Amino acid sequence: MSLPTLPVDKALTALDHRIEAAVGCSVDQLWQHRERGLLDEPSSRLADAHRGLVRAETSVTFYRFMLRRLASGRFPVDQALFARIDRTVGRLQKAAAARDEHQQLVLAALGPVETMRAQKTIPEGAELRAPDFAALLAIAQGAKLHHHLLTGRLSVVTASGVRVTPSTLERLEEAGLVTRDESHPVQAGQPVTVTDVGRTTLAGVRRPGIAAAPSSPQPGAWPSTGRARS
Template sequence: MPTALDQRIEAAVGYDVEELRRHRDGGLLDAPHAALADAHRELARAERDVTFYRARLARLASSELPADQALFASIQRTLDHLARAADARDAKQAAAAAALESIESAAPRQAPPQLATTDVAALLAIAQGAKLHEHLVTHRLAVATPTRTRISYAQLQRLEAMGLVERDRAHPVQAGQPVALTDIGRAALTEPRRSGPPGTTPAPVPPGFPAVSRSRR
């Protein structure tokens, strides 16, 4: 359901509101962007209610129904529902606008680094939950993820050095140290993709994100 803030949101985050929602569902957003996504979702629901009652009122006002007291009562009830829905929509819009303004007024973020396809896959796997384990016998370190994506300890160290991930070192590696994305890591995944130099391979589309169709020449 389109809202009055869609264009401002797209200008602020660099992609459309549907992609913002997909990033939110995938756990890829930092706190301000996640709050904006949640507020926009509530606003869209409220806008849908307004649209429903407007459509119902239009049907009641058409010539399909007899003009009698029952019709007048239905119109009045629908008007009351529409007024309440509009008030709720205005409140949700104010909340979404406040969340958006915090992003618009924030200092520009440092541009996230360009990532290799293997790093993108690793970050997407870590976003779904990951732990660094030490084998009790061999003492080798390995990262376990729900998607079984292979992440070597060397790659983990490199992602840490780039500021993309962080470990909860309060937990021993024998029991598993949780590994999570940093804000820079989330930004690297959610930043609009730019075409690289000729001969480079673009980052893969995250699972569950529909690819953009290209018209054939």
């Protein structure tokens, strides 16, 4: 029985959320940036390793599906069924072992990217990049942090329709520019509002250290999640 071609971009891995937090975009966007040659070397290695992990996870999912199908009651309970179950279990074990190996490769590639992200996190009074300024402007129009029950992913949806990544939200929070209302459950949506410092930044009265938007993207920087409205 051969393994069919499955849509690997539909598979989720246990590391997706951590990867998205490190790179500042979705894993789908990470792959797109890789294909377009927009990534630096550490991020390219991470994208390649993640692609391999997704394929391995797809194989695990496939053989789990086959086991459920064999145990569904659609086949006679005989020695032929037992043999098919044994073969499928063996293949599932190999797929799981391969998945674990790919997961270690992803973790090895993820470490340097997380280190770079930690170094770029905006401390209070430090430089605010153009994409973060655009995200701050979108949040000022109204925003909520949501937790997707099926995928487990966090996302910030603004009133203008711009989606802000959790990593961008975290940077803005650490810089004291936005705050979340944690009295609301994240499953129902936590309101995200701009602080007095954030409003001052948007008004053009910049704090010391808040730099104007660069005229060209810096190496390794991610594209803006949305355009600020005029």
